[in-house]
Amino acid sequence: MSSKHFVTSGLYRDFGYEIRVLSKERLELQYQKALIYLIDFIIDTEAVINPDQTIAYYSWMLKFVPCTDFYYDLWEIVYEEGLFTEGIDYSVELVSSQEKECTMRGAAPYFPTFGQKLAISKGVYEGMVCEGVWYPSPDHMTGWFITTDLYDGNIDSLMVVHYYHLVFKRPDLLTYLALPHGFRFLKDASNSEAWFDEKVYSNK
Numbered sequence: 001m002s003s004k005h006f007v008t009s010g011l012y013r014d015f016g017y018e019i020r021v022l023s024k025e026r027l028e029l030q031y032q033k034a035l036i037y038l039i040d041f042i043i044d045t046e047a048v049i050n051p052d053q054t055i056a057y058y059s060w061m062l063k064f065v066p067c068t069d070f071y072y073d074l075w076e077i078v079y080e081e082g083l084f085t086e087g088i089d090y091s092v093e094l095v096s097s098q099e100k101e102c103t104m105r106g107a108a109p110y111f112p113t114f115g116q117k118l119a120i121s122k123g124v125y126e127g128m129v130c131e132g133v134w135y136p137s138p139d140h141m142t143g144w145f146i147t148t149d150l151y152d153g154n155i156d157s158l159m160v161v162h163y164y165h166l167v168f169k170r171p172d173l174l175t176y177l178a179l180p181h182g183f184r185f186l187k188d189a190s191n192s193e194a195w196f197d198e199k200v201y202s203n204k
Contacts, residue, residue, distance in 0.1 A: 005073075006031045008039060012070065015042060017049065020067065021074050022087040030092035034074075058111040059098060059178060060091040061164070080168040098178035105194060110134075110180040112142040112163050119158040123148030125169045129188035132173065133200055134181050144177060 005020040006028070012018050019038060021031050034057060041047060041055075051066045054077075063084050064072040075084040076091045095111075102109045112118070117140060124130050128148040137143040142163055151157070167174055176185040176194050182201030185194040 006035060007071075008035055011039065011042070015049070017072050018070060019064070019074060020071050024089065027089060027092055030096055031088070034088055034092055038074075056113050056115075057088070057091050058095045058109075059113070059167075059174065060094055061114050062088060062091060080165065094174055097175045101175050101194065102178055102180075105179065105183065105196065107180050107183065107196075109178040110143075111178045112144070114162075114164045114167075116140060116142045116163045117160050118142045118144040118146065118163055118166065119160050120145075120166065121147040121151035121158055123150040124166070127170070129186075130170075130173070131184065131186050132176060133184045133197070134179060135200065135203070136181055142177065143181060146173070 004023060006023045007021075008019045019035060021035060023031055037057065038055070042049065049064050049072065051072075052063060054061055054063045056062075061077040063075045063077070065075050065084070065086070067073045073086060074088050075086050076088045077083070078085045078090070098111065099109055119141075124146050128150070130146050130148045132144050132146040134143045135145060141160075145158065146166075147158075163177075173185075173187055176183075176187070176192075179185070179194060182196055182198070183194060184197050184200065186192065
C-alpha cells in the first residue's frame, strides 16, 4: 500500500501492469477483497485488459483507467450517463451491505449485474413505497419484480428495464437485490423489511 493507494504486486511480470485503488483507511479490507476478486478473474481467464475497459464487480461497474504505462487505476461508475470517478468506495460498500443483508437472512448472495433487466411497475422510479419479489427468470433477467400501489395486477402493465437504470433512480433498494430466489422485501421512507416466502420459492 502506498500513501494514497492500494497496489497489486506481481501482475506486471505476466500481464504488463499493476492495479491501484485510491484508498481510505476505513475500507482497507473491502479494497483487498475487491483486488483479490479482480486478480483471480484476470489470472483464471487470462483476460486482456485494455485502457478504459469496464468490468463488473458483483452488482457494480468498474473501469480500468491507465495512469502510467505501469498502472491501471480503478474507477467506478457514478452517473447513469456512464460517467466514472476515481476510487471504488461506493462499489465495495454496496457489496458489503448486500452481503450483510444476505447473511442476516441466512442466504447466499445472488448478485444482479448491469447487463440484466428487471420488471417494475409505475411509481418505482418516482420513489413510492414498493415491494419486491424474486421469481425464477431467464438469465438476462435479475428475477426481481418490483411494484407499488399503482400496480393493477396486470403483468402486462409492468415495464422491463435495465438494472443499471434502477440503481441510479432507486439506490435505496440495492441492499436487497442480492437476496436470492424466494425472497421479498418492502421498502418505504421510514421502514424496510425482507423475508423468505416459501410459496414464492415453491413456485418454480
